[in-house]
Amino acid sequence: MESCGRIQSGAHVARAEGELVYHALGTGEYDELTLAETLRFIxxxxxxxxxxxxxxxxxxxxxxxxxxxxxxxINEGILEITDRATLLRALKIKGFD
Structure with a gap:
Protein backbone atom coordinates (compact mmCIF):
# COMPACT_ATOMS: atom_id res chain seq x y z
CA MET A 1 0.00 0.00 0.00
CA GLU A 2 1.30 3.45 -0.89
CA SER A 3 0.25 6.86 0.28
CA CYS A 4 1.29 10.13 -1.37
CA GLY A 5 1.03 13.70 -0.21
CA ARG A 6 2.47 17.19 -0.41
CA ILE A 7 4.39 18.90 2.38
CA GLN A 8 5.06 22.58 1.79
CA SER A 9 6.86 22.58 -1.59
CA GLY A 10 7.85 18.89 -1.46
CA ALA A 11 6.37 15.45 -1.89
CA HIS A 12 5.96 12.66 0.65
CA VAL A 13 5.41 8.99 -0.11
CA ALA A 14 4.88 6.20 2.41
CA ARG A 15 4.91 2.54 1.39
CA ALA A 16 3.76 -0.25 3.70
CA GLU A 17 5.38 -3.61 3.05
CA GLY A 18 4.72 -6.37 5.58
CA GLU A 19 5.42 -5.00 9.05
CA LEU A 20 7.57 -2.14 7.69
CA VAL A 21 6.65 1.32 6.44
CA TYR A 22 9.17 3.10 4.21
CA HIS A 23 9.03 6.91 3.90
CA ALA A 24 10.59 9.21 1.31
CA LEU A 25 10.57 12.99 0.96
CA GLY A 26 11.60 14.92 -2.14
CA THR A 27 11.45 18.23 -3.96
CA GLY A 28 12.00 19.33 -7.54
CA GLU A 29 12.57 16.38 -9.85
CA TYR A 30 11.85 13.96 -6.99
CA ASP A 31 8.06 14.00 -7.29
CA GLU A 32 5.58 11.46 -5.93
CA LEU A 33 6.04 9.03 -8.83
CA THR A 34 9.84 9.02 -8.56
CA LEU A 35 9.70 8.57 -4.79
CA ALA A 36 7.18 5.72 -5.06
CA GLU A 37 9.33 3.92 -7.65
CA THR A 38 12.40 4.43 -5.45
CA LEU A 39 10.67 2.94 -2.40
CA ARG A 40 9.50 -0.05 -4.46
CA PHE A 41 13.06 -0.60 -5.68
CA ILE A 42 14.48 -0.32 -2.16
CA ILE A 74 20.88 7.02 -2.91
CA ASN A 75 24.26 8.73 -2.72
CA GLU A 76 24.41 12.08 -0.90
CA GLY A 77 20.69 12.65 -1.45
CA ILE A 78 20.86 11.91 -5.17
CA LEU A 79 19.14 8.87 -6.68
CA GLU A 80 21.88 6.89 -8.43
CA ILE A 81 20.93 3.25 -9.04
CA THR A 82 17.45 2.16 -10.07
CA ASP A 83 18.38 -1.05 -11.87
CA ARG A 84 18.57 -4.41 -10.07
CA ALA A 85 21.49 -5.76 -12.14
CA THR A 86 23.54 -2.59 -11.62
CA LEU A 87 22.91 -2.69 -7.87
CA LEU A 88 23.88 -6.36 -7.57
CA ARG A 89 27.06 -5.69 -9.61
CA ALA A 90 28.00 -2.73 -7.39
CA LEU A 91 27.40 -4.79 -4.23
CA LYS A 92 29.44 -7.68 -5.62
CA ILE A 93 32.38 -5.30 -6.10
CA LYS A 94 32.06 -4.43 -2.39
CA GLY A 95 32.20 -8.11 -1.43
CA PHE A 96 28.51 -9.02 -1.15
CA ASP A 97 27.46 -12.30 -2.74
Missing amino acids: GTAFHDVLRKTPSEAVLLDNYTRVCIILSEI
Missing part, protein backbone atom coordinates in the same frame (compact mmCIF):
# COMPACT_ATOMS: atom_id res chain seq x y z
CA GLY A 43 12.03 -2.95 -0.88
CA THR A 44 12.92 -5.26 -3.78
CA ALA A 45 16.65 -4.67 -3.23
CA PHE A 46 16.38 -5.58 0.45
CA HIS A 47 14.56 -8.80 -0.45
CA ASP A 48 17.05 -9.72 -3.20
CA VAL A 49 20.25 -8.97 -1.29
CA LEU A 50 19.20 -10.16 2.17
CA ARG A 51 17.44 -13.21 0.69
CA LYS A 52 14.64 -12.85 3.25
CA THR A 53 11.39 -10.98 3.47
CA PRO A 54 12.32 -7.63 5.05
CA SER A 55 11.15 -7.22 8.63
CA GLU A 56 12.35 -5.10 11.52
CA ALA A 57 14.44 -7.98 12.89
CA VAL A 58 15.98 -8.82 9.49
CA LEU A 59 16.93 -5.18 8.85
CA LEU A 60 18.46 -4.77 12.31
CA ASP A 61 20.38 -8.06 12.03
CA ASN A 62 21.77 -6.93 8.66
CA TYR A 63 22.22 -3.24 9.49
CA THR A 64 25.59 -2.91 7.71
CA ARG A 65 24.21 -4.43 4.51
CA VAL A 66 21.11 -2.23 4.70
CA CYS A 67 23.27 0.90 4.98
CA ILE A 68 25.43 -0.14 2.03
CA ILE A 69 22.37 -0.97 -0.09
CA LEU A 70 20.86 2.45 0.65
CA SER A 71 24.21 4.15 0.05
CA GLU A 72 24.45 2.56 -3.40
CA ILE A 73 20.87 3.49 -4.34
